[in-house]
Every structure is written in structure tokens, then in C-alpha cells.
Amino acid sequence: MPLPVVFVLLTVMIDTMGVGLIMPVMPDLIKEVTGGNLANAALWGGVLTAAFAAMQFLFAPFLGSLSDRFGRRPVLLLSLAVMAVDYVVMAFAGSIWLLLVGRIIGGITAATHATASATMADLSEPGKESEGFGLVAAAVGLGFIAGPLIGGALGEFGTRAPFWAAAVLAAANLILGWVVLRETVTDDIRRPFTWRRANPFGSFYDLSKLPGIGRGVISFFLYQFSFAVYPAxxxxxxxxxxxxxxxxxxxxxxxxxxxxxxxxGVLIRAILARFGDRGTAILGLVFSAIGFGALAVIDSGIVALILTPLAAMGAVFSPALQGLMSVKLGPDRQGELQGILGSASAVAMAIAPLMMGGIFAHYAAPDAAWYFPGAPFILSLVLTLVAMILFLAPTSQTQKS
Incomplete structure (x- = not known):
């Protein structure tokens, strides 16, 4: 695997790990700096999480548009440098307000996920962008696995240890990127920076005027929202x-x-080769719908574990959809596209846990009129079916402006 691709995947993985790495120590750290109890720490934890997600929503299109204008390399390297410093500041933080500032800055630097995806599109062979996005998604999965495991182990050495580890990882990847990453934005595809495209609302408005793109972004959002039932x-x-x-x-x-x-990371290549981008996206939605529907009603833990790989098959939808939209827009708008998709994902991950958790609390309460712990999966099933309808609906062919 080429070293620039390795750097991009490590960047995405570290972005993801940065969240999970510190998660195990956050309750104790918040109690430590506030002097409050666990319930109070949970409230502050929600504020910190919401601030992180809000910054990703606001800044993913901004950083993506910056990378379309000034290049992927400076955006990625500068973000990694700021991220490393931010983790050091959080390691020394003695107040909840400094932790909040740290999470705000962390959300901005983690918004480079969009720029990393755009870089992967630049590095991919024409027609194979979906495979690259699949590798990015696999790196996210590795980050989600490794982050909490490493953070939990380092937490044994104190509440600050995971922050130091995150800082070292960001700094080491910065050095790797400085050495191996060449600029992928050439003068042929460079676009002028405009504030209209650099904010999620203006960017979505511009993209939504192109055939299939607006529906694609909405379908992507609905899928991310439904998928959030798992962590929620x-x-x-x-x-x-x-x-x-x-x-x-x-x-x-x-x-x-x-x-x-x-x-x-592995199977998606064979699936794409067999079914193409569109067929793979449809297959992902079908597997997701089956998984959500089954998990809503089964009462056997063994069956749930057997269904896990089937449910995971639904994850081919996102990279396949990204590949379809990436090809439609061309190389000069990759940062803008990945930015708006990053914002859509951030909004879904910020709102969905509140809604899914509320539905679960209502139907799983001891005094619930209808005891139904699987109710959140019904919502996910409905959202997936809506995404499928939007994706399959024909679009009018208009000229790309």
C-alpha cells in the first residue's frame, strides 16, 4: 500500500481514536476538575460531546473548501499539529472550561476527516474511488475498536495518560505526512475559496442543485442517523x-x-467488482434493513451475534454512495463534497443518540405500557427504507452548473 494512502488512513484512524481514547477516563476527569458527582459529570460529558460534534458539523465544509483551494497537504498537516497541541493542553487542563475549549478545538481538527476522504479520492485510480472510501471507513472502524481499548488500559496510569498518548500519535503522524504526502490538488482542479461553499448550508444548497447529489446527501444522512443506533x-x-x-x-x-x-477494508472490493457502485449501495441498504428489522424482534443473544456480520454488511452503502457522488462531481469539488458529508454525519451522530436513547428509555422502562427494547431499531429500519426510496427514485437530468 503506498505510503501516502497509509498516512491518510492513519489520519482518519487517529481522528476516530482521539474520541474513544479519552472516553474511558472522561467521567473521572470531569469529576476531578469540577469536584462534582457522576451525574454532574454525565451532564458535562454531554456538553463536551455536543460541542465536539457541532464543530465537526460547522468546519468540515470549511476545511474541505480550504483544501480545494490551498491543497490537502497544508490542511491535513496543520490540523494534526494543532490536534497534538490541543491534547497536550487538555492533559494539563485544571478546569471544565479548559476541557470545553479543548473539545471545541478537537472537533475542528477532527473535521479533517472530510479532507482525508478528498485526498483518498485524489489518490485513487479513476473509477475506483469507492474502494478508497471503503479503506477510509475501515480505518474508522479500527479507530473505534482500538481507541477505547487503549484508552481504558492507559487510564490505569491516570486520567491524563490517554491525552499524552493521543498527542504523541498525532505528532508522529504529522511527521509521517510531512515526509510522504505530496500535494494532490493541481492547478487544473484548484478552486477559488468562497464562504458560500465553506459553510454547510451554502454548500448543501449548491450541491443540491446537481442531479442526484441532494438526494444522495439526504440518503447519506438518513443512513448515518439509522446506523447511530448501535453506539447509542x-x-x-x-x-x-x-x-x-x-x-x-x-x-x-x-x-x-x-x-x-x-x-x-476487504470484502467491499469484490462486492464493487460484482455489483458496481449503485448495486453495492442498494445491497448495503437491503442488508441494513434486514439487520435492523431482525434486531428489533429477536430475543436470543446467540442469534444477535450471528446476525452481527450480516448487519455489518450494510456498511458498504456509505463508500459506494460516496463513490457515485464523487464521480458525478469530478476532481475539483471533492473537498466540498466530503465536507458536506462530514457535516451530515456529525449532525446525525449528535442528534441520533438523544432520540434513540429517548425511545429506548420509553419502551424499556419497567412500567412501560408496551415493553419493547428493540423499538429504536424500528426507527432505524424506517429511516433506512426512506433512504432507499430516495436513492432509487429517478432524478431529472439537468446540466451541471
Missing amino acids: VWAYYGKAQFGWNAGMIGLSLALFGVSMVVVQ
Whole structure:
């Protein structure tokens, strides 16, 4: 695998790991700096998470548009440098307000996921962009697996240790990128920077005027929203529906993460070769719908584990859809496209846990009129079917402006 591709994948993985790496120590760290109890720490944890997601939403198109104008290399390297410094500041933070500032800056630097995806599109052979996006998605899966595991282990050495580790990882990847990454934006595809395209609302408005792109972004958002049911309620669902303990829940999450990596990093190439981008996207939606529908009603933990690889197959939808839209827009708008997709994903990940958690709490309450812990998966099923309808609906062919 070429070193520039390795750098891009490591960048995405470190972005993802940065969240999971510090997650295990955040309750104790927040209690430490506020002097409050666990309930108070949970409230502040929600504020920090929301701030992180909000910055990703706002800045993904901004950084993507900057990379279309000034190049991927300076945006990625500068973000990694700021990220490393930010983690050092958080390692020394003695107040909740400094932690909040750190999460705001961290959300901005992690918004380079969009720029990394645009770089992968630049580095991919024509017609094989979806394979590159599959590798990016696999790197995200690895980050989700490795982050909490490493963070939990480092947490034994104190609440600040994971921040130092995250800083070292960001700095090491910065050095690698400085050495191996060439600029992929040439004068032929360079675009002028405009504030209209650099914000998620203006960018979406411009892109939505192109045939199929607006629906594609909405379908992407709906899929990300439905997929968020796993991190939002899986642990609670497993306990309520199957009586799993913490160890079993962790095992099931690890199985899901590994399945995601295998699907998006390995199997997607064969699937794309057999079905193409469009067919692969449809296949992903079908597998997702089957997985959500089954998980809503089954009462066997063994069956849930068997279904895990099937549910993970649905993850081929995102890279296939990204590939379709990437080809439609051409090389000069990759940063803008990946920026708006990054914003859509950030909004989904910020809102979905609140809605999914609320639905679960209502239907899994001991005094619920209808005890139905699988209710959030019904919502995910409905959203997936809506995404499928939007994706399959014919679009009017208008000239690209």
C-alpha cells in the first residue's frame, strides 16, 4: 500500500481514536476538575460531546473548501499539529472550561476527516474511488475498536495518560505526512475559496442543485442517523433484551467492529467488482434493513451475534454512495463534497443518540405500557427504507452548473 494512502488512513484512524481514547477516563476527569458527582459529570460529558460534534458539523465544509483551494497537504498537516497541541493542553487542563475549549478545538481538527476522504479520492485510480472510501471507513472502524481499548488500559496510569498518548500519535503522524504526502490538488482542479461553499448550508444548497447529489446527501444522512443506533443503545439493549453483562457487551461490540473492518477494508472490493457502485449501495441498504428489522424482534443473544456480520454488511452503502457522488462531481469539488458529508454525519451522530436513547428509555422502562427494547431499531429500519426510496427514485437530468 503506498505510503501516502497509509498516512491518510492513519489520519482518519487517529481522528476516530482521539474520541474513544479519552472516553474511558472522561467521567473521572470531569469529576476531578469540577469536584462534582457522576451525574454532574454525565451532564458535562454531554456538553463536551455536543460541542465536539457541532464543530465537526460547522468546519468540515470549511476545511474541505480550504483544501480545494490551498491543497490537502497544508490542511491535513496543520490540523494534526494543532490536534497534538490541543491534547497536550487538555492533559494539563485544571478546569471544565479548559476541557470545553479543548473539545471545541478537537472537533475542528477532527473535521479533517472530510479532507482525508478528498485526498483518498485524489489518490485513487479513476473509477475506483469507492474502494478508497471503503479503506477510509475501515480505518474508522479500527479507530473505534482500538481507541477505547487503549484508552481504558492507559487510564490505569491516570486520567491524563490517554491525552499524552493521543498527542504523541498525532505528532508522529504529522511527521509521517510531512515526509510522504505530496500535494494532490493541481492547478487544473484548484478552486477559488468562497464562504458560500465553506459553510454547510451554502454548500448543501449548491450541491443540491446537481442531479442526484441532494438526494444522495439526504440518503447519506438518513443512513448515518439509522446506523447511530448501535453506539447509542446497543449496550443498554443487550442488557435489557438478552441479559448480557459488561464483558459480553464488549465482546459483541468488538465482533461488530471487526466485522465492519473486514467488510469495508476487504470484502467491499469484490462486492464493487460484482455489483458496481449503485448495486453495492442498494445491497448495503437491503442488508441494513434486514439487520435492523431482525434486531428489533429477536430475543436470543446467540442469534444477535450471528446476525452481527450480516448487519455489518450494510456498511458498504456509505463508500459506494460516496463513490457515485464523487464521480458525478469530478476532481475539483471533492473537498466540498466530503465536507458536506462530514457535516451530515456529525449532525446525525449528535442528534441520533438523544432520540434513540429517548425511545429506548420509553419502551424499556419497567412500567412501560408496551415493553419493547428493540423499538429504536424500528426507527432505524424506517429511516433506512426512506433512504432507499430516495436513492432509487429517478432524478431529472439537468446540466451541471
